[in-house]
Amino acid sequence: MTLADVARRAGVSQTTASFVLSGRREEMRISSQVEARILRAVQETGYRPNVVSRSLRTGSTHTIGFVSDTVATTPFAGHLIWGALDAARDHDRLLLIAETEGDPALETQLIETMRDRQVEGIVLASMYTRWANVPRALLGGPSVLLNVLPSKETLVASVIPDEAEAGRAAARLLLEAGHREGIYAVGVGVDPVRTPKGSVAASERLLGIEDVLSSAGTGLAGGVFLDDWQPLGGYDATKQILAREVPARALICFNDRVSFGAYQALEDAGLKIAHDVSVVSFDDEPVASWLRPGLTSVALPHYELGRKAIEVLLSLDGASRPGAVHRVEMPVRVRESVGRVELLAGA
Amino acid sequence: MTLADVARRAGVSQTTASFVLSGRREEMRISSQVEARILRAVQETGYRPNVVSRSLRTGSTHTIGFVSDTVATTPFAGHLIWGALDAARDHDRLLLIAETEGDPALETQLIETMRDRQVEGIVLASMYTRWANVPRALLGGPSVLLNVLPSKETLVASVIPDEAEAGRAAARLLLEAGHREGIYAVGVGVDPVRTPKGSVAASERLLGIEDVLSSAGTGLAGGVFLDDWQPLGGYDATKQILAREVPARALICFNDRVSFGAYQALEDAGLKIAHDVSVVSFDDEPVASWLRPGLTSVALPHYELGRKAIEVLLSLDGASRPGAVHRVEMPVRVRESVGRVELLAGA
DNA sequence: CCCATGCGCTAAATCGCATTAGCGCGTTGC
DNA sequence: GCAACGCGCTAATGCGATTTAGCGCATGGG
The missing domain is CATH 3.40.50.2300 (Response regulator)
Structure with missing residues (x-):
């Protein structure tokens, strides 16, 4: 079931169907009758948009990469992920998760794999707060360090507990x-x-x-x-x-x-x-x-740290000074x- | 940097570049000189394939959806994710993760969102073993229940501790x-x-x-x-x-x-x-x-459960009987x- | 000498959607 | 009565890869 199928069934062009389904009906002055026909066709066919295709066209995947050293060792570090997941959902994003197990080569590889998948940004997380150099691969696009304090001056923002x-x-x-x-x-x-x-x-x-x-x-x-x-x-x-x-x-x-x-x-x-x-x-x-x-x-x-990382990442276009270190209060x-x-x- | 750029730089067609980069050189009888030119162009441009585009064309995203009720409450349930992550990487897959917080409506919505993203399959996980009905949304494609025992007969396989x-x-x-x-x-x-x-x-x-x-x-x-x-x-x-x-x-x-x-x-x-x-x-x-x-x-x-779920999911095309309950030994x-x-x- | 064959590569279609440019028609203005 | 304009919609293009079909040339057989 593609948009073309829906359009055909509703007797309209794909363009029109696209406008209606993306909420641009008024803007594009599509009549309500036509809208109704399209919506009915959607109902009848059970059409669901192919997000991969949309991403290719729009250039935005609505996906964030979350690369951590390990989710395993510290039990409640899972709350890091939890907070990130929640914040991501608040902004209508999904998280692509991977684990480096502390292997720098794997880390680089995973970051690149994620970039290949056109993620909007990458959160590089450590499960306990530590110093580290910012991996070169991370510089290839938007990113935020979580629980990692950069050893050298860098443009990458970081989020750590105070x-x-x-x-x-x-x-x-x-x-x-x-x-x-x-x-x-x-x-x-x-x-x-x-x-x-x-x-x-x-x-x-x-x-x-x-x-x-x-x-x-x-x-x-x-x-x-x-x-x-x-x-x-x-x-x-x-x-x-x-x-x-x-x-x-x-x-x-x-x-x-x-x-x-x-x-x-x-x-x-x-x-x-x-x-x-x-x-x-x-x-x-x-x-x-x-x-x-x-x-x-x-x-x-942990939860707040995870949230904050996503929020800093998604507002990188202004609010947050590049390279800023965000310290989250420890209650x-x-x-x-x-x-x-x-x-x-x-x- | 696209494949077209690489091809242009190497003075060949996009087709040829594609064949070389996907390892079909011999099969397609591309000369080693041409191969060398293409590889050099890749080096020089730092070309990386756009996986979104590839996914659209091939229909395979190499991504698995992992939907859990919550990663937060039980501390070492994170090991479920760990095992799944490891198994996924063994099969060259990445995991798209989301959390339902026990909300059935959200669960349905997340499953559909993942299907829209053309995931290859979905693992529906609970952080503690419980009975549950298989959500209708899950039936729309390959899926495995993790730590969930279906209340009724179903075709969906499940993985639980023994x-x-x-x-x-x-x-x-x-x-x-x-x-x-x-x-x-x-x-x-x-x-x-x-x-x-x-x-x-x-x-x-x-x-x-x-x-x-x-x-x-x-x-x-x-x-x-x-x-x-x-x-x-x-x-x-x-x-x-x-x-x-x-x-x-x-x-x-x-x-x-x-x-x-x-x-x-x-x-x-x-x-x-x-x-x-x-x-x-x-x-x-x-x-x-x-x-x-x-x-x-x-x-x-936990780790083994996570692994097993992915393995069952990826071999759904044969090995595993539909609806099978896989019990993992508790050491x-x-x-x-x-x-x-x-x-x-x-x- | 001509046709068949194989070699090495390319043109073009395709995946499903978003989007730009523009088409045909009816109404309005002067 | 004709140009100008607005309305409601569509054709066509492009995103970046994969893949099918096939092209031009050289070679070999009869």
Whole structure:
């Protein structure tokens, strides 16, 4: 069933049918009788337009390429896709998705494949925030980096979570609860600073934390570097911290998995979370709400990041300055893992 | 840059250029000199074929539609997409993805939109296994159901996890450890049977469990129905079970979140997991490996399910019987939450 | 010497739609 | 009464590739 079939059945030219179906009837002064005939023909034939053909003619596919390193590793990174999907639908676009598995050659190939398919633009996404060079292939057309911070100056815009502000928020939570001493970082080293390689989250969060703490005339009592932020590491690190000279009164765990391990270590040590030691965390994975007491965590705004990337991409023709870095706010999810110091045991 | 440009530059016809670039040189007896000229022209111009145009002509887009209810809720359901993406790439296809958010009208609309884009086929996926009617729109072309079991007879093939066998596996784990009495289900009611509405997992797992237990001359001591399988529910349910007459020696938790709550309840009661009470679970979410002792869980094979769906879709022209239900094995991940009965306290 | 054959390549049609240019007819103006 | 104009619609072209049909030339056979 093609437009020609419909036109023939309605006894009009293809042109007329096209005008009617694309809503240009009035503009083209097609009579309502003719319109009715065409619409009836559409009904009867069950005609559906061939979008491939339309795309070839108009030069617009209404499709956006979404190339990510991996959808698999971080569970709720799927929300990145979710947000992108939603924003795309709001603008009547569909997403063509592919995964590079971290392979640069594959990345280039996939970007080119997508351009060959005449996508309107490409979102190059990482599932965790990291620094990276902008692949040359990306420069061949409109594109946006998602969760990727370009290592060098570039014209490609990027969308990332506001990690520094998140760090400040976490530190403020502790200050407001009266914490001043015995605040430890779990996941990054302090003095000398040591953060997992390539992790924007680690260094920016730490910067934000120290910014706020030093403004309040205090600072971190210490920290334990972890290469990989998993529960076991959090457990071991917390054990270490509990053996330090300055007694731990608050832990800033650099993600929820680390917090999970920290909870186990604190429980093993017979310490009551929030009562003896406060814990703040980052990411707000589901497990944060499962723990008892509920873990206060600064959330990664995956959904919003995904949305934003699409919106920046689609408005590249003006609003957004080329090369702009858009930072998306990380909301604080307050639960019960931070206790007020005056109420703390031994205060 | 079009094929015409390349041809002009090489001093040949578009036809010849097309033959060379599509690897039909020998067949069409194009001389190697001409081939060289064309290849050089391609190099010099940086020509890339316009896939939209090619699709219009050949009628094949090399694109598969992936329509899911939601990528968001279950974290590792992203692995469904991962598997599908991988399988698609193996067959040189790209995936067009969209999400219905459970809205049937949107579902129909998205399926039609994808057909309009001439996708080769559509995978209709649910992020958790459920029964559903096959939407009429899906019948308009090749399609496969993923994680969806058709309520009525249909010609559409489906791919789902083998939940009944998973239930059998879970029960066997307990039997092999010597468990016979005090085996409780956490998540579904027993006597009378009561399972969350629409959940294939619940009823098939239970069927498998009872099958194996009754073959061994025993059965479930009881069960607690939960509408939603979350940690809090698991916690409450386990408390209830611990108050029952027959002492609990083993819990079959219907997913890992429920297990998480069960762990908390068992710890609260001063019971040692594996030593006093064994726990087996389903899904194998990441948290299963974070818990201590590690939670033995029968895994949802998300990646494999995604792969299989694409493979079934692409071989619909023969291999797979129409309407076939493909059940994918759920692998057992043995950790430390099941203890041998002779070693159990009080045995 | 002429026809048949094969070689190496090209002209032109086609896919389904959007769009520009313009056609035929009736009405109006002077 | 004829030009000018507006109305309602259509013919024809192009998007960029693939593919069918066939062209002109050289060669070989009889």
